[in-house]
Amino acid sequence: MKQLLLFSTFFIGISLGFGQQSKIDSLKQNLSINIDDGEKLKTYKDLFLVVFNSDNFHELDSTLIQNMNALSKKMNDKEAEIKSYMLFVSHFMRNENFEIAENYSNLLEVNIGRFEDLNLYYQVQNLRGRMYHHFMNYDAAIDIYQKAISKFNKQPKGEIIFDLYSNIASSYRNNNQLNEETDALINAIEFSDSNSNKENQAYSRYSLAWAYLNRANYSKAIDYFKSGIDIIEKEKIIKYRYFHNGLGLAYSRSGQFDLALNHYLTALSFFKDTKNVRFEFDTLNNISALFTRMNKPSKGEEYARLALEIANNLKHPIAISAAKQNLAASLKDLGKYNEAEQLFLELLKDTLSFKNNDIHFKNSLFLNLSDIYYNTNNYKDSYIFLKKNLALSDSINKQNLDSKFSDIETKYQTEKKEKENLQLKADNTEQALLTQKANARNWILGLGILLLSVSAFFIWRRYKAEAKAKQIISDQKDEIEQQKNMVETLQKELHHRMKNNLSFIDLFINLAKGRFEDKAYQNKLNELQNRMRSMFEVHKQLFKKDDVTSVQAKNYIDTLVENVKQAYEKDSVTITNTTNENETLLANISFPVGLIVNEFVTNSYKYAFEDQKEGTIHIALTSQDNVYKLVLKDNGKGLPKDFDINALDSFGLETIQLLIKEYGGTFTIDGSNGVAMNITLPKTAA
Structure with missing residues (x-):
C-alpha cells in the first residue's frame, strides 16, 4: 500500500560518516574565531560544500545560515547568497515547514536565472525538485526536473543528467505515471552505463528494483536490490545502505519474512546512526506491518507506536495516518477492539488519508x-x-x-x-471462376452502376452540406471551450502570483520579527501578519481548487483563528466555530469576513479577559437569501457604559466598521455581557 512506501521511494541523501563530521566540526570552530569577513565567508562556502555533498544539513541551524546570508549580502557575493538560500530550503524541508521552504525556493528561482554557473544551476534545480517531491507535490517536482533536463541535454554532463533522470523517475513513480517513469529510468541507465561511476550504477539498479516492486514482480525487484547492495558493499559506499529497506519490503511482499526482517533491522540501525528520522519512520512502519503479517501482533503494536511517535513529531499527516493504520491492525489482532475501532474510524473520517491512499487501502x-x-x-x-x-x-x-x-x-x-x-482469398478464387459467366450481364451491371453513381452524387452533396454545418458548430464549441479554459487558466495564474507575493510579504515580516526583540514591535508585527494572512488564506484555498469563486467558510475561519491563537498563546481562551462544514463563502466577500474575524478575535485576546482566568470566543457564519450573517461573541469584561463606537480610539473596531460600510453591510454591537456583534454582508459587494 502507498503509505508503506511513503519515504522509501525517493533518494534523499544520507550522511557520509565520521570523516565528513570532523571536517564540519573543524569549519564551525573556525567561524567562532575572530577572522575578517572575507576569510569568514570563505569558511561558510567550504562548510556549504561539505554539508551539501554529504547531505548533512541537520548540522546547520537557522542562526548560522542567517549569518551566512547576511555576510554574503554585505560582501555582495551572489554565489554565497544563493548557497545560503539553498541551506534555508534544506533546513525548513527537514523541519517540515513547506511554506517557508517554498518561499526560499522561489528566491532561488529568481536569483539562479541571473547566474552563469551551470553546476550551481543544477544543484539549485535538483534541490528545488527534491523539496517539492519531499512535500508530495510531484507535479511541481516533475516540472522543475523537466526544465533542468531540457537545459542540460543541450550541454550534456553525464552525472548531472543521470541524477535528474533518476529523480524525475522517482517523482513519476509516486505520481503513478509508470510509462514516463520507465522512459526516465532507461535514460538514467544509459548515462550510468556510459561511465564508470559505481554510485550511479548502484543507484540505477535501486531505481529498477523499485519499478519492478511497484509492478509486483518481486523476484526481479529482489535481484536488482541485491545487485545494488553488492556494489555498495564492495565499493564501501556507506551512504547507500538505505537500499536494505527496499530489499526488506521486496522480501516481505514475496512472503520471505525472516529475510525481510534482517534487512529492515540493518536499514533501521543505519537510519538511527545517521539521524534520518523520516527513513527511520518508514522502516519502523514497515517492520510493524511485517510482524502483523507474521502473526506477531504484540511486536507489530510495539513498532507501530514507535513509528507513530516519530510521525507526530514530524507533524506529517500522511505518515500519521499510515502509522495509525498499522497500529489499529495490530490492536485488532490482539483483541483490543475498542482502541482499534477508534483508530480505524479516525482514518475513515480523515479525508486526507482517503485522498492519498488507493482503493485497496x-x-x-x-x-x-x-x-x-x-x-x-x-x-x-x-x-x-x-x-x-x-x-x-x-x-x-x-x-x-x-x-x-x-x-x-x-x-x-x-x-x-x-x-x-x-x-x-476464397472469395477471390470463386470470383475468378465466375468472371466468364458475368460477362454476359456486364451491360446491365454498367447501367446499374451509372444510376447508383448519380444517386450517390446527390447524397454526397447533401452529406457535405450537413457535415459543413456540423463542423461550424463544432468549431464554435471548441472556440468557446478554449476561451473558457483560457479564462480559468488566467484566474489560477493570477491567484498563484498573488499567493506568491503574499508569501514573500509573510517571509519579510518573519525576518523583521527576528530583528526586533521589543515586545511592542513583536505584537504589532504579529497583528500585521495576521491581517495579511487572512487575505493570504483566501488565495491558498482558491489555488487548491478547480472552482476559484468560493472558499470553504469553516476551514477558512479555523485557519485564521489558529494564526491568532499562536500569536497570543493564551491556553485559557477557548474558541468555538459553529459554521456549517458545507457553508461556502464567495471569494469577493471572503476578504472582509476574514479581516473582521481577525480583528474581533485579536481584540478579544488583547482586552476582553484581563481580569478572567478563562474566556470563550464564539464565531458563526450562515447565509440566507442574498446575505451572509456573521455572529461574533466573547464573554469578557464587555464595553464601558458610555461606549461610543464613533468616538472610540480602537484600530480593530474602526477597521471592522469601515469594512462593513465599504461592502454595504450592517451591524449591531452589544457590550453589556461581554461583546457581541451581529453583522450582515450582501453576497454581492456594494
Missing part, C-alpha cells in the same frame, strides 16, 4: 471494521461495512476483468482478421 479499512464489529457482536454495523468492502472488491475485480477482457479482445480481433483474410 479503503477496502482493507472496511474489512477490518467489519471484523471488529463481528467479533463484538455488532452484526448490523459488521454487515454495513462488509457490503462496502464487497462493493469495492467488485470494483477491483471489474478492473482486473476489464484488463483481461482487453487481452481477450485483442486476441479475438487478431483471429477475426486472420479469418477475414482467408475468406477474402
Whole structure:
C-alpha cells in the first residue's frame, strides 16, 4: 500500500560518516574565531560544500545560515547568497515547514536565472525538485526536473543528467505515471552505463528494483536490490545502505519474512546512526506491518507506536495516518477492539488519508471494521461495512476483468482478421471462376452502376452540406471551450502570483520579527501578519481548487483563528466555530469576513479577559437569501457604559466598521455581557 512506501521511494541523501563530521566540526570552530569577513565567508562556502555533498544539513541551524546570508549580502557575493538560500530550503524541508521552504525556493528561482554557473544551476534545480517531491507535490517536482533536463541535454554532463533522470523517475513513480517513469529510468541507465561511476550504477539498479516492486514482480525487484547492495558493499559506499529497506519490503511482499526482517533491522540501525528520522519512520512502519503479517501482533503494536511517535513529531499527516493504520491492525489482532475501532474510524473520517491512499487501502479499512464489529457482536454495523468492502472488491475485480477482457479482445480481433483474410482469398478464387459467366450481364451491371453513381452524387452533396454545418458548430464549441479554459487558466495564474507575493510579504515580516526583540514591535508585527494572512488564506484555498469563486467558510475561519491563537498563546481562551462544514463563502466577500474575524478575535485576546482566568470566543457564519450573517461573541469584561463606537480610539473596531460600510453591510454591537456583534454582508459587494 502507498503509505508503506511513503519515504522509501525517493533518494534523499544520507550522511557520509565520521570523516565528513570532523571536517564540519573543524569549519564551525573556525567561524567562532575572530577572522575578517572575507576569510569568514570563505569558511561558510567550504562548510556549504561539505554539508551539501554529504547531505548533512541537520548540522546547520537557522542562526548560522542567517549569518551566512547576511555576510554574503554585505560582501555582495551572489554565489554565497544563493548557497545560503539553498541551506534555508534544506533546513525548513527537514523541519517540515513547506511554506517557508517554498518561499526560499522561489528566491532561488529568481536569483539562479541571473547566474552563469551551470553546476550551481543544477544543484539549485535538483534541490528545488527534491523539496517539492519531499512535500508530495510531484507535479511541481516533475516540472522543475523537466526544465533542468531540457537545459542540460543541450550541454550534456553525464552525472548531472543521470541524477535528474533518476529523480524525475522517482517523482513519476509516486505520481503513478509508470510509462514516463520507465522512459526516465532507461535514460538514467544509459548515462550510468556510459561511465564508470559505481554510485550511479548502484543507484540505477535501486531505481529498477523499485519499478519492478511497484509492478509486483518481486523476484526481479529482489535481484536488482541485491545487485545494488553488492556494489555498495564492495565499493564501501556507506551512504547507500538505505537500499536494505527496499530489499526488506521486496522480501516481505514475496512472503520471505525472516529475510525481510534482517534487512529492515540493518536499514533501521543505519537510519538511527545517521539521524534520518523520516527513513527511520518508514522502516519502523514497515517492520510493524511485517510482524502483523507474521502473526506477531504484540511486536507489530510495539513498532507501530514507535513509528507513530516519530510521525507526530514530524507533524506529517500522511505518515500519521499510515502509522495509525498499522497500529489499529495490530490492536485488532490482539483483541483490543475498542482502541482499534477508534483508530480505524479516525482514518475513515480523515479525508486526507482517503485522498492519498488507493482503493485497496479503503477496502482493507472496511474489512477490518467489519471484523471488529463481528467479533463484538455488532452484526448490523459488521454487515454495513462488509457490503462496502464487497462493493469495492467488485470494483477491483471489474478492473482486473476489464484488463483481461482487453487481452481477450485483442486476441479475438487478431483471429477475426486472420479469418477475414482467408475468406477474402476464397472469395477471390470463386470470383475468378465466375468472371466468364458475368460477362454476359456486364451491360446491365454498367447501367446499374451509372444510376447508383448519380444517386450517390446527390447524397454526397447533401452529406457535405450537413457535415459543413456540423463542423461550424463544432468549431464554435471548441472556440468557446478554449476561451473558457483560457479564462480559468488566467484566474489560477493570477491567484498563484498573488499567493506568491503574499508569501514573500509573510517571509519579510518573519525576518523583521527576528530583528526586533521589543515586545511592542513583536505584537504589532504579529497583528500585521495576521491581517495579511487572512487575505493570504483566501488565495491558498482558491489555488487548491478547480472552482476559484468560493472558499470553504469553516476551514477558512479555523485557519485564521489558529494564526491568532499562536500569536497570543493564551491556553485559557477557548474558541468555538459553529459554521456549517458545507457553508461556502464567495471569494469577493471572503476578504472582509476574514479581516473582521481577525480583528474581533485579536481584540478579544488583547482586552476582553484581563481580569478572567478563562474566556470563550464564539464565531458563526450562515447565509440566507442574498446575505451572509456573521455572529461574533466573547464573554469578557464587555464595553464601558458610555461606549461610543464613533468616538472610540480602537484600530480593530474602526477597521471592522469601515469594512462593513465599504461592502454595504450592517451591524449591531452589544457590550453589556461581554461583546457581541451581529453583522450582515450582501453576497454581492456594494
